Amino acid sequence: MTDDGERGAPGKGLVQGLAVTLKTMTKPSTTQQYPDVEPELPPRSRGVIALLEENCTVCMLCARECPDWCIYIDSHKEEVVVPGAARARQRNVLDRFDIDFSLCMYCGICIEVCPFDALHWTPEFEYAETDVLDLLHDKNRLGEWMRTVPPPPAHDVLGEPSKEEATAARKAAGPGAATAAKADVRRATPTTADRPPREARSKPEPPEQPQ
Numbered sequence: 192m193t194d195d196g197e198r199g200a201p202g203k204g205l206v207q208g209l210a211v212t213l214k215t216m217t218k219p220s221t222t223q224q225y226p227d228v229e230p231e232l233p234p235r236s237r238g239v240i241a242l243l244e245e246n247c248t249v250c251m252l253c254a255r256e257c258p259d260w261c262i263y264i265d266s267h268k269e270e271v272v273v274p275g276a277a278r279a280r281q282r283n284v285l286d287r288f289d290i291d292f293s294l295c296m297y298c299g300i301c302i303e304v305c306p307f308d309a310l311h312w313t314p315e316f317e318y319a320e321t322d323v324l325d326l327l328h329d330k331n332r333l334g335e336w337m338r339t340v341p342p343p344p345a346h347d348v349l350g351e352p353s354k355e356e357a358t359a360a361r362k363a364a365g366p367g368a369a370t371a372a373k374a375d376v377r378r379a380t381p382t383t384a385d386r387p388p389r390e391a392r393s394k395p396e397p398p399e400q401p402q
């Protein structure tokens with residue numbers, strides 16, 4: 192039955208269905224023979240999460256923001272004696288950093304919120320286990336994934352350098368460079384002394400009155 196309520200030719204639907212089947216059968220197959228053949232994944236695929244331990248300050252932001260509560264962090268404080276400082280400083284030392292990948296839903300929030308770039312996506316996906324408890328990766332295992340993290344994308348050539356890059360460039364240019372640059376800016380900026388005398392400044396023409 193068509194949309195207009197008319198009955199179509201008998202067997203038309205069957206022929207249309209077989210035509211779709213035939214078309215699909217003759218299409219080249221896109222099956223990938225994994226695990227015999229490695230799949231070609233985009234370089235920034237979300238496989239597993241890696242931890243760069245030396246960047247982690249134990250701020251706990253990732254654990255607090257994780258919607259699945261599958262990040263477990265323990266730490267203790269340590270005194271660091273800084274020569275010349277009035278008193279010893281304290282720093283957090285990471286004792287435990289685990290992610291339970293049996294709960295993780297790969298939302299990436301922990302990576303986004305980390306203020307110190309301690310967490311990274313890697314395209315590594317071959318970490319299936321026969322025991323679900325083995326999907327709890329500790330800080331050593333998370334650290335091992337760092338070798339598979341792709342390098343960060345190149346900066347936009349038209350973008351402004353970051354504050355850190357600008358500071359590094361200033362330091363590399365030497366101590367006199369900043370003073371010279373300031374002097375150049377001062378020279379290029381007109382001051383009141385550069386203004387012409389009052390009498391030499393022409394008064395603006397009054398607007399023409401309508402006739």
Ligand code: SF4
Pocket residue numbers: 256257258259260261262290294295296297298299300301302
């Ligand atoms: S990816 Fe999402 S669910 Fe997984 S650990 Fe990070 S915040 Fe939690």
Ligand code: SF4
Pocket residue numbers: 246247248249250251252253254264304305306307308309310
């Ligand atoms: S947010 Fe980053 S720095 Fe803070 S605890 Fe998590 S991994 Fe460490």
